[in-house]
Amino acid sequence: xxxxxxxxxxxxxxxxxxxxxxxxxxxxxxxxxxxxxxxxxxxxxxxxxxxxxxxxxxxxxxxxxxxxxxxxxxxxxxxxxxxxxxxxxxxxxxxxxxxxxxxxxxxxxxxxxxxxxxxxxxxxxxxxxxxxxxxxxxxxxxxxxxxxxxxxxxxxxxxxxxxxxxxxxxxxxxxxxxxxxxxxxxxxxxxxxxxxxxxxxxxxxxxxxxx
Numbered sequence: 001x002x003x004x005x006x007x008x009x010x011x012x013x014x015x016x017x018x019x020x021x022x023x024x025x026x027x028x029x030x031x032x033x034x035x036x037x038x039x040x041x042x043x044x045x046x047x048x049x050x051x052x053x054x055x056x057x058x059x060x061x062x063x064x065x066x067x068x069x070x071x072x073x074x075x076x077x078x079x080x081x082x083x084x085x086x087x088x089x090x091x092x093x094x095x096x097x098x099x100x101x102x103x104x105x106x107x108x109x110x111x112x113x114x115x116x117x118x119x120x121x122x123x124x125x126x127x128x129x130x131x132x133x134x135x136x137x138x139x140x141x142x143x144x145x146x147x148x149x150x151x152x153x154x155x156x157x158x159x160x161x162x163x164x165x166x167x168x169x170x171x172x173x174x175x176x177x178x179x180x181x182x183x184x185x186x187x188x189x190x191x192x193x194x195x196x197x198x199x200x201x202x203x204x205x206x207x208x209x210x211x
Contacts, residue, residue: 019175069120
């Protein structure tokens with residue numbers, strides 16, 4: 001997936017966008033995530049052990065919404081026509097804009113639901129022929145690949161093979177920083193910036209898809 005400068009830049013931009021949105025969601029939900037479902041799954045298990053059923057249910061709901069979003073993104077990719085990336089990004093932008101509108105109309109829970117759907121959907125951007133694609137809203141896999149490619153470089157493999165995956169991690173951290181700052185500034189209204197970014201990326205991808 002990270003086989004060209006275009007794909008590396010796009011994946012990094014989307015990872016930064018995911019970090020931005022996840023920081024906003026994390027602060028809004030008080031410790032749960034809108035894109036990191038491993039963390040939510042752990043929280044659900046801990047909540048079940050403690051008998052905190054409402055917290056466990058909330059975590060499970062977020063996981064379910066994320067899966068629905070991922071499935072929706074896959075359906076867009078598997079639809080008719082080729083070059084579906086712009087459509088996935090346009091759908092993501094629409095969900096994020098809907099989330100911002102819901103917050104503006106005093107529906108914060110609906111806003112969070114739309115954000116989680118958008119994050120699940122984003123992971124389909126690099127999906128090809130029904131495959132798993134590239135995880136963009138979480139970086140555990142990217143960090144594993146950094147270690148693996150670093151080991152390969154030390155044993156005669158590609159010298160810089162680890163760099164693209166490290167860039168994904170750095171982009172997510174930078175996005176998280178910006179998202180946290182924006183949330184403290186204007187609360188969930190900060191999602192408007194994410195919607196605009198997704199819309200801009202959709203237009204850029206549409207214009208450069210054959211480059």
